[in-house]
Amino acid sequence: MTTDAPATAPPSDGFHVFDTTLRDGAQREGISLTVADKLAIARLLDEFGVGYIEGGWPGANPRDTEFFQRAQREITFRHATLVAFGATRKAGTAAADDPQVKALVDSGAPVVTIVAKSHDRHVELALRTTLEENLAMVRDTVAYLRSRGRRVFVDCEHFFDGYAANPEYARSVVAAAHGAGAEVVVLCDTNGGMLPAQVQAVVRTVLTDTGARLGVHAQDDTGCAVANTLAAVDGGATHVQCTANGYGERVGNANLFPVVAALELKYGRRVLPEGCLPEMTRISHAVAAVVNLPPATHQPYVGVSAFAHKAGLHASAIKVDPDLYQHIDPERVGNTMRMLVSDMAGRASVELKGKELGYDLAGDRDLVGRIVDRTKERELQGYSYEAADASFELLLRDEVLGRVRRFFRLESWRTITDQRADGGLENEATVKLWAKGTRVVAGGEGNGPVHALDRALRNGLDQTFPELARMQLVDYKVRILAGTQGTESTTRVLVTTSDGSAEWSTVGVADNVIAASWQALDDAYTFGLLRAGLEPTD
Numbered sequence: 068m069t070t071d072a073p074a075t076a077p078p079s080d081g082f083h084v085f086d087t088t089l090r091d092g093a094q095r096e097g098i099s100l101t102v103a104d105k106l107a108i109a110r111l112l113d114e115f116g117v118g119y120i121e122g123g124w125p126g127a128n129p130r131d132t133e134f135f136q137r138a139q140r141e142i143t144f145r146h147a148t149l150v151a152f153g154a155t156r157k158a159g160t161a162a163a164d165d166p167q168v169k170a171l172v173d174s175g176a177p178v179v180t181i182v183a184k185s186h187d188r189h190v191e192l193a194l195r196t197t198l199e200e201n202l203a204m205v206r207d208t209v210a211y212l213r214s215r216g217r218r219v220f221v222d223c224e225h226f227f228d229g230y231a232a233n234p235e236y237a238r239s240v241v242a243a244a245h246g247a248g249a250e251v252v253v254l255c256d257t258n259g260g261m262l263p264a265q266v267q268a269v270v271r272t273v274l275t276d277t278g279a280r281l282g283v284h285a286q287d288d289t290g291c292a293v294a295n296t297l298a299a300v301d302g303g304a305t306h307v308q309c310t311a312n313g314y315g316e317r318v319g320n321a322n323l324f325p326v327v328a329a330l331e332l333k334y335g336r337r338v339l340p341e342g343c344l345p346e347m348t349r350i351s352h353a354v355a356a357v358v359n360l361p362p363a364t365h366q367p368y369v370g371v372s373a374f375a376h377k378a379g380l381h382a383s384a385i386k387v388d389p390d391l392y393q394h395i396d397p398e399r400v401g402n403t404m405r406m407l408v409s410d411m412a413g414r415a416s417v418e419l420k421g422k423e424l425g426y427d428l429a430g431d432r433d434l435v436g437r438i439v440d441r442t443k444e445r446e447l448q449g450y451s452y453e454a455a456d457a458s459f460e461l462l463l464r465d466e467v468l469g470r471v472r473r474f475f476r477l478e479s480w481r482t483i484t485d486q487r488a489d490g491g492l493e494n495e496a497t498v499k500l501w502a503k504g505t506r507v508v509a510g511g512e513g514n515g516p517v518h519a520l521d522r523a524l525r526n527g528l529d530q531t532f533p534e535l536a537r538m539q540l541v542d543y544k545v546r547i548l549a550g551t552q553g554t555e556s557t558t559r560v561l562v563t564t565s566d567g568s569a570e571w572s573t574v575g576v577a578d579n580v581i582a583a584s585w586q587a588l589d590d591a592y593t594f595g596l597l598r599a600g601l602e603p604t605d
């Protein structure tokens with residue numbers, strides 16, 4: 068991939084999806100990527116089918132320099148071209164003598180993006196040079212990189228603010244870059260303060276005035292980065308710079324996923340290779356896992372809540388046709404529709420949820436009505452079934468069967484916490500249970516009373532149900548529901564359990580946190596045993 072030979076440009080009508088997660092995305096507070104992380108993200112973005120991956124700023128730090136060396140050795144890109152980012156030469160030096168520019172060539176990346184000042188005030192205050200010298204810096208750097216066989220994109224920093232202050236100068240920077248051989252001149256809303264109508268108008272005018280191929284790079288400080296990116300496309304831009312999940316400096320950048328989905332599904336523009344769009348949800352979540360941030364649940368298109376329906380009225384229409392309350396079929400972006408059951412549910416919500424869980428409730432109005440009523444009663448007591456699918460499934464199952472069937476029944480539990488004089492705490496629990504007709508008494512110790520209770524329960528049941536060994540609690544949340552009553556408040560406990568191949572969530576509600584935890588644990592293991600294919604005997 069390393070080359071000093073002339074690079075081949077893509078077809079002139081080829082729209083560019085340019086990803087800068089590894090450069091601008093990494094500028095987000097809280098993200099710190101290793102080289103291995105960057106390689107993993109580059110692979111994911113290539114799988115997703117973006118055209119360009121800006122990998123970082125070679126020469127600015129050893130990590131980015133190493134990334135370019137390793138990416139070209141270790142990754143066979145199927146769709147993407149690797150891009151190195153840097154700046155125009157320093158004022159008063161030749162581009163060939165500027166170590167920063169040399170590092171861009173040495174990176175071996177076939178495409179280089181250079182950031183250039185296009186706002187006169189920035190040239191004078193930040194660069195501390197003349198307007199004419201800045202134009203020369205742009206021309207020289209582009210021409211030098213072209214002479215070394217690189218395709219060049221120029222990011223005009225603060226373009227829209229600069230255009231508002233001095234349109235003639237901002238335009239002259241675009242013309243200088245274009246004239247020197249830049250393939251795309253990217254108009255940047257660096258401070259993120261623009262609104263869509265402004266962006267569209269400026270892009271359209273600059274396109275007419277300069278004839279340069281234009282791109283857009285929008286920061287999200289007004290919450291309009293995606294809209295501004297699409298407005299630029301409306302104005303004639305054919306290159307969009309985005310980041311996965313909108314990661315980026317300050318509040319972030321234009322989010323790659325809604326931008327690409329809008330271009331493909333709303334504009335009808337093919338910007339990804341065939342078959343890549345349905346990978347979108349998986350890729351978004353996988354990138355979040357690598358950067359070690361939780362995936363945003365309410366992110367458009369790819370969030371777990373993007374197609375989750377809670378209101379009963381919505382469900383009743385969705386039962387007839389999902390299109391009535393969804394702007395697209397979620398499968399087109401690899402997501403799924405989900406029904407949430409809560410006290411806002413109606414019969415249709417329960418029927419659809421039942422179907423999702425494998426129960427055909429259609430045609431039994433009384434049964435569905437009983438499930439709705441029971442759900443609403445329990446929600447009033449503090450249960451929350453939208454976050455506890457497994458507990459809802461047990462409730463539904465009990466109603467369908469007309470009675471409660473379980474693998475084990477509680478006789479009693481007890482926990483003891485000892486505070487020792489040396490400050491240490493000891494927690495013990497005892498459970499008395501009935502399972503398969505046998506009375507079981509078991510104890511357990513733990514680093515808290517709930518942990519001890521969980522251990523006691525498992526100690527009591529592990530001989531009878533060896534399947535429990537595969538299950539473990541992966542999350543435990545407590546919420547106090549009636550805050551005004553202080554320590555007498557009702558407590559809701561949500562537990563998430565995993566058997567290594569799936570996770571499920573259960574809920575318990577009681578005045579006492581340990582009693583609420585017991586209910587959630589009871590549901591968790593009951594559901595797990597059902598999932599393992601066992602039938603309750605009791």
Ligand SMILES: CC(=O)SCCNC(=O)CCNC(=O)[C@H](O)C(C)(C)COP(=O)(O)OP(=O)(O)OC[C@H]1O[C@@H](n2cnc3c(N)ncnc32)[C@H](O)[C@@H]1OP(=O)(O)O
Pocket residue numbers: 124126127128154155156157158182183184193194195224257316
């Ligand atoms: C809008 C954006 O997000 S652009 C991307 C910004 N990304 C980053 O800054 C991350 C990586 N940056 C770095 O590692 C460092 O800032 C480096 C290595 C690039 C430079 O570090 P230093 O040499 O110590 O300089 P420092 O960061 O203090 O200042 C930047 C210098 O670049 C100059 N500069 C800023 N923009 C440009 C430009 N478009 N063209 C040329 N020079 C520029 C500044 O005037 C300043 O020059 P000076 O050193 O003569 O004062």
Ligand SMILES: CC(=O)C(=O)O
Pocket residue numbers: 091182222223224225255256257258284286
């Ligand atoms: C180039 C860039 O990151 C910006 O102008 O915001």
